Amino acid sequence: MLKKYKEDEWFDIVTEEGKVIGKAPRPICHNGSKLLHPVVHIHIFNSQDRLLLQKRAMSKDIQPGKWDTSVGGHISSGENLVDALKREALEESGININQERIIPLGKYIFESEIEKELVFSFAYITDEKVTFPPNEIDEVKFYSKNEVEKLINENLTTKNFIKEFELLKTVPFLNKFTNFI
Helix, strand or coil: CHHHHCCCCEEEEECCCCCEEEEEEHHHHCCCCCCEEEEEEEEEECCCCCEEEEEECCCCCCCCCCEECCEEEECECCCCHHHHHHHHHHHHHCCCCCHHHCEEEEEEEEECCCCEEEEEEEEEECCCCCCCCCCCEEEEEEECHHHHHHHHHCCCECHHHHHHHHHHHCCHHHHHCCCCC
């Protein structure tokens, strides 16, 4: 059976604390098994206190066409958190992030109909030019706080972004970096 998944991306299976207890291929993690697997999210702000959002491609299997966090992706099996942050930021935004400028926001568990994720959330402030892979993302745009709230109210964002937006509003030390909150 495992030969069937030889070409698939593999994720570590973790406890709620993040301890690795196994691994499984992406199709198994996304088939309703609810195996807890880790992901990273990065909220990219610019110096004008605007938050970058990505519009998920219509070809995505989860929440297609919805606005989502600036950068988000799975941590590959055996990959460490910082390497996953750097890889995902480069893949989804074209930005080479500086490890010393990453702002940790927290972690939480997100569960959808088909998967369960341990989400490690971060913020990053930059004015670097953003590029995105058109096969994964339809569009990227910087938004003000009021514009983000409007997208949420119109049901145009992913469910987990709504949770992360609430998390962003509860992180007081972010105020020293941005006036977005």
